[in-house]
Amino acid sequence: MNKQESTAAITDFSANGMRLGVFVLAYNAEKLIASTLSRIPECVWREVEVVYVVDDCSTDDTTRAVTQYPETHGKLEIIRNRVNRRYGGNQKFGYQYAIDRGLDAVVMLHGDGQYEPELLPNLFRILVEEHADVVIGSRMMTHLGALRGGMPKYKIVANVGLTAAENLIAGMHLSEFHSGYRGYSTRFLRRIPLWRCSDEWHFDSQILFLAKQAKAKLVEIPIPTHYGDEVCHVNGIAYGLNCLWSVFLYRLHRMGVVHLARYDLMPERTIDRRKFNDPYSSHTLIFNRLKNMPLEGKRVLDVGFGCAAIASRLAPAGAVVDGIEISEEACEENGAIFRRVYRKDLNKPDEIGLEGEYDIILLADTIQYLVSPTDVLSFLKKHLVKGGILIISVPNFVNFTTRLAILFGHMPMGSRGILDAQALHYWSNAEFRILLKRTSWLVRDHAVSGLPVFLIFPFLSRPLFRPLLWTGRALTKLFKGLFGYQNIYVCENPNENELL
Numbered sequence: 001m002n003k004q005e006s007t008a009a010i011t012d013f014s015a016n017g018m019r020l021g022v023f024v025l026a027y028n029a030e031k032l033i034a035s036t037l038s039r040i041p042e043c044v045w046r047e048v049e050v051v052y053v054v055d056d057c058s059t060d061d062t063t064r065a066v067t068q069y070p071e072t073h074g075k076l077e078i079i080r081n082r083v084n085r086r087y088g089g090n091q092k093f094g095y096q097y098a099i100d101r102g103l104d105a106v107v108m109l110h111g112d113g114q115y116e117p118e119l120l121p122n123l124f125r126i127l128v129e130e131h132a133d134v135v136i137g138s139r140m141m142t143h144l145g146a147l148r149g150g151m152p153k154y155k156i157v158a159n160v161g162l163t164a165a166e167n168l169i170a171g172m173h174l175s176e177f178h179s180g181y182r183g184y185s186t187r188f189l190r191r192i193p194l195w196r197c198s199d200e201w202h203f204d205s206q207i208l209f210l211a212k213q214a215k216a217k218l219v220e221i222p223i224p225t226h227y228g229d230e231v232c233h234v235n236g237i238a239y240g241l242n243c244l245w246s247v248f249l250y251r252l253h254r255m256g257v258v259h260l261a262r263y264d265l266m267p268e269r270t271i272d273r274r275k276f277n278d279p280y281s282s283h284t285l286i287f288n289r290l291k292n293m294p295l296e297g298k299r300v301l302d303v304g305f306g307c308a309a310i311a312s313r314l315a316p317a318g319a320v321v322d323g324i325e326i327s328e329e330a331c332e333e334n335g336a337i338f339r340r341v342y343r344k345d346l347n348k349p350d351e352i353g354l355e356g357e358y359d360i361i362l363l364a365d366t367i368q369y370l371v372s373p374t375d376v377l378s379f380l381k382k383h384l385v386k387g388g389i390l391i392i393s394v395p396n397f398v399n400f401t402t403r404l405a406i407l408f409g410h411m412p413m414g415s416r417g418i419l420d421a422q423a424l425h426y427w428s429n430a431e432f433r434i435l436l437k438r439t440s441w442l443v444r445d446h447a448v449s450g451l452p453v454f455l456i457f458p459f460l461s462r463p464l465f466r467p468l469l470w471t472g473r474a475l476t477k478l479f480k481g482l483f484g485y486q487n488i489y490v491c492e493n494p495n496e497n498e499l500l
Contacts, residue, residue, distance in 0.1 A: 013121040015047040016128050018104040022120065023094040024053040025087075025180075026111030030060040034069050036109070037076070039117040044124070045073045049103065052077040053111060054094045057084040062111070088203025092194055099186050107135075107183035115181035119223055123183040126219045133188035133216035134208070136174070137181030137223035155236075162240055166205060169247045171254075172212055175220055177205050177243070188216050196262040202242040206262065209250040213263050257459050280473050282393040282449040282486045283309040286364060289391070289445075289490065295319045301358040301383065303376075304346060304366030308334035311362075319360075324352060347371045349379040357385050363392045365486075368423040377439040381493050390441065390491040396448065396484045397426040403482075417452075418485070429480065429487050441491040448484030450476040 022044065026033055033053070040051065051071075055063045055078065066078045085093055091108065098106040105127040109117055115137060126135040140159060163177050182204075192210045197203050211218050253260045278284060287310050296318035302311045305323040307330065315321050315337050323338040325331050326345050335341050344352040347370055361380050367373050380390060395418040402419060405412055413421040427435070429446070436443055450472055453460050460469060476483040 012043045013047065013125045013128065015124075018128055019102060020048040020124060020128075021098050021101070021103045021106045022048055022051040023098065023106050023108045024051065024111050025056070025090055025094060025108055026053050026058065026062050026066075027056040027084075027087075027090070028058045028060050028062060029111035030058070030062045030065045032112045033062055033065050036111055036113040036117055037066075037069055037071070039113070040109075041118060041121060044117075044120045045075060047124070048075065050075050050077055050101070052079060052094070052097065054090055054097070055080040056086075056090040057081045086199040087201045088197060088206075089199035091203055092197065092199070095184065095186075095189050095194060099189055103186055105183060105185045108180065110180055115179075116224060119181075122221055122223075123181070126221065127183050127185060130219065131185075131217070132183075132219045133185050133214075134211050134218040135183040136176070136179055136218070136220045138174075138176040138179055138220045139223055139225040140176040140179075141220065141222040158236065158240065162243055165244060166247045169251050170209055170212060172208070174208070174218075177208055179223070180204065181223055188214065191265060193262060193264060198242070198246070200242060201239045202246050205243045206246050206250075209247065210263060210265070213250075213254075214265055257457065259458050278452060280450045280469075280476070281452065282364060282488055285447055285449055285488055286310055286362070286391055286393065287313050289447075290314065290360070291317065298360055299356070299358045300360045300362065301354075301380075302338075302362045302364075303380070304363065304369075305334065305338075306330055306365065308337050310364060311337050322358075324354075346376060349376055354383050357383050357388075359385055359388050361388070361390045363390065365393055367392060367394055368420070368425045368427075371424060373425060373435060374439055377435070377441065381440070381495065384493045386493060386496050388493050389444070390489075390493065392436075392489045392491065393449070393486050394427060394432055394489075395420075395423075396429065396481070396487050398428045398481055399451075399485055400482050401451075427487075429484075432487060432489070436489065436491060440495065442494050443489055444492050445490035446480075447488045448476055448480045449486040449488065450483065451485050 022040065024033075024036070029036070037051070045051070053066050053076070055066070057080065063078060063080045066076070069076065079097070081090065081093065094108065095106065105124070107120055107123045107127070109115060109120065119137060123135050123137060126132045140163065159176060159178055163174065166177050167173060188211070191214055192207070197206045197210075208218075249258065249260060250263055252258045253263045290310070291313075295314060298319045300311070300314055300319045300321045302308065302321060302323045305311055305325050306327070308323065311321045311323060312334070321338050322340045322342070324342045324344055324346060326343065328343070331341050331343050342352050342354065346366070361384050363380070367376065370376050384390060397418060399418055411419065413419050433443060453469070453472065459465065
């Protein structure tokens, strides 16, 4: 990380063939947005591809003020969010827009004029000429300058103290974490899990921790402080606590105590989602059940195979494995495991074109995403031999974690897990058994997996913590409905498939 000490204003700069954009973040800036746009230097208008204002569902006439601004370059665009995305959420939208448009770099400017638009060339020069990933306009490189700019003394003390704590815990050396005058290369933005960061004000700190994690080239330049008529929407105490909590979690992630997807820069390859490191995961439990069977020559159909966790072990054991999967990435990455891959939509089973019949069908972590689970369960019976087995795993909706959340009035939907926002159905054990009975499957065995503690707390995989793991497994088996994370059913087809 570098710091630029020169405060000399730059009157001109060149994009050098790069596609650049100015992202104007605005909320209730009706009175100030026009003057902010008018202060953008002519060289910026000339060199950038677009200046786009993202109005975060303001309650005033910010959008109208922008549409009436007499811009003569043909580069000004206005986007109004239909809902208030909050400060961090609006930034995520704005940066995604830059990525999707194909820009090489973007600088964020606050629409209320809190940060001087005249300094945009300085930030762009760092991104263009020095190929920086992140550039920050810092108000705190000279504390006296911040005081002269009207920053209240208590805010200076809070800024310095909070920055010192974040630097110490995160192992960084920044003069300020809390400036909103920033520029990013889209090369950097593509590398980070941007949408996993907070929608709140501490988004600014989290993205800097990601820069540290990514070993990004980060440059600070000094900027003057200006406190004027703009309205501050930040709850200072909540913001400070959120920043400290974020850096504490980041430190734990770096130490390997917990795993946070927010700071995981590795691309989400399907193979990385196999869960065999956990002895009580659904993948492990299903394979342990199958490996005790004679697999040589068995015909297996893996439905919605995703990361192909189970198939990756069945094929080497001698099974003949076919798969159905709609994801092009999963098919390309894991296709070599299968004899044949049907890249089809499970919601249209009659269009899949399955050939032959199977001894074993796997439906792991898939059925909750299907429009009509009943239709798919009936369809699969037509391709399973009499006495063949169907193994299904499905999240246990009434796990104690969801019970507690609902008790306190929450429904914390996420990108995976029991409350995956993409899921269409949620079941308890009793309700899913009714579904199986309605489609004439005989349940021969039922097991449950435990919470994915290895994923959340990697340190539990160490031998020292095995007694704790065994205790958790005992509770899960004793109180399946309460502690079970996924229900696993081994079902038998009692009918001749040609009669179905």
